[in-house]
Amino acid sequence: MEIAVVRLDPDLPLPAYAHPGDAGADLLTTVDVTLAPGERALLPTGIALALPHGYVGLVHPRSGLAARHGVTVVNAPGTIDAGYRGEVKVLLVNLDPSEPVELHRGDRIAQLVVQRVETATFVEVDVLPSSERGSGGYGSTGGFGRP
């Protein structure tokens, strides 16, 4: 599928998949930033999109940044609504307890996963249909499964 993209920062490349078949296209930061331990920042990516109706863009963390530096997306996954025409931004946080992290313009900071999405109609009822799980949740099936 094709998605119309405007480069608000024409010196940086379009989002790109690192390998054919990858789910996430890498998003770049247009700015240099240093995040102290515990610090967060809303970073511009230099792109605006027109996702087709019936699709959503999900801003996922990159596992390499998370594993190496403790950097993740605060609101993971961020939601890019199909009707949103503003700049895609990424809300990163440095969860490392002691090390700051330096990010530079052009670094790949997150990945955009485009998915189909349903628009639901919420229909109020008095009683819900029964199910095997019922209202059990939050660990109702046990812990790690070790004896």
Ligand SMILES: O=c1ccn([C@H]2C[C@H](O)[C@@H](COP(=O)(O)OP(=O)(O)OP(=O)(O)O)O2)c(=O)[nH]1
């Ligand atoms: O990681 C993100 C999350 C959101 N957005 C943009 C696109 C999205 O369509 C819009 C609104 O996001 P969301 O609905 O998550 O935020 P909200 O707090 O509910 O704001 P709003 O009242 O504008 O919907 O902000 C981003 O650029 N990056």
Ligand SMILES: [Mg+2]
């Ligand atoms: Mg919203």
